[in-house]
Amino acid sequence: MTEWYYADRQGQQRGPVQTQELLALRNAGQIAMDTLVWRNGMSGWQAFSTVANDIVPPQPETTPPMQGSSMYEMATPAPAPAAPAPAAEASYSMYDVAKPVVRDDASDPYAAPRTQVGDNAVVVRGGHVVDAGFWKRTAAYMIDGLLLGIVGYAVQLPILLGAGLTSGSLGRGGFSAGMGIALTLAYLLPIAIQMMYYAWFHASEHQATLGKRAIGIKVTNMEGGRISFARGIGRYWAFMLSSFTFGIGFIMAAFTERKQALHDMIASTYVVDKWAYTEHPEWQDETLGTLTKIVLGLGLALFMLGALAMCAVIGAALSHR
Structure with a gap:
């Protein structure tokens, strides 16, 4: 069939x-x-x-019944009335509506290919979901932080230079209203850029920032679908709240059941593997992955170099007393 x-x-x-x-x-x-x-x-x-x-099945041809001309000829019997279908079997008439069967099992290898109808991609539920752990999220955040840091400095530097915040201008005129406006813009614009960056990318088709895409993870709502841009903005400010908790809000992702940080709980979101809630949950990666290990290794090396440099500076200062 x-x-x-x-x-x-x-x-x-x-x-x-x-x-x-x-x-x-x-x-x-x-x-x-x-x-x-x-x-x-x-x-x-x-x-x-x-x-x-x-x-559409072809219409059967109707032929007039044969007239028996002798006792040896058989007339074609008239069609028998259709018997009612048994209660245990489905009746297929033009008045019946077949109840659709929703296939939620994403791991079925015989499932038909999904189609995208409308603005939102099809979300496949029922398969295994790999939540992004603390270390994958940390690596993604380090990549995003590096990119946003470069953009932030690129925005701040022209503003400060344009306002005359150089050593020479400070020596001549001191602090002015223009400098105050420049400092305010230099502080607020990077925050606005970060907010738009996280909100727009998390609400995009890929549901992930550039760092998350590189690591292979994405942000979803509680049903596994895309979040809205408004929720993305709310999630960013919840993210800022997590940063005000001395990092405890971020560390929660290592211990909660679904690897949710504080801002995930506030915004009702999950961070999962990029193949979660798709037709191919078997492509999810439960390991850290090569790129994650490289990023974490570089981050650890930079942290240790910074700590050694700080110790050297403190030691030099103490030796000159």
Whole structure:
């Protein structure tokens, strides 16, 4: 039997259904001529109108009953009335609407390819989900922090130079209102850039900042879908709150059940592997990964060099007393 899949009005994949069920849905108005359908053997999703002629059963030809001319000739019997279908079997008439079967098992290797209908990509639930742990999130944050630091300095430097905040101007005129405005802009603009960066990328199609994409993780809502831009902004300010807790809000990601940090709990979000809630949950990576190890290793090396440099400066200062 041929199994069909179709996209409902909300853009969600439905199926599988048999050909008779598909026709019943069409007769009931659940499937329109422009509804996308798919079956095994088709190269891609097509409108129902393009395959309707192939699946509508041909009308049987009616022939007049034979008139028996002798006792040895048999007349064609009239068609018997259709018996009612047993209660345990499905009845397929034009008035029946087949109940769609929602396939939530993302690991089914025989599932039809998903289609994207509408603005949001299909979210596949029911498969195994790998939550991004503390170290992967730390590596992603280090990459994002480096990028945002470069952008922040690139924005701040022209503002400060344009306002005349150099040693020469400070010596001549001292502090002025223009310098105050410049300092305010130099402080607030990087924060605004960070807020837009995190909110926009987390609400994007990839659901991840550049650092998260490099590490292979993404941000989802509680149902596994994309978050809105507004929630992305709220999550950023919750992220700032986590930074005010002496890092405790971030460290929570290492101990909570779903690896949520404080700002995830406030914004109702998860950080998971990029293949979670997709058609291929088997592609998720539960290991740290090579790039994560490299980034963490470089971060540790820089931290140790900084600590050694600080110790050297303190030692030199004490020796000159």
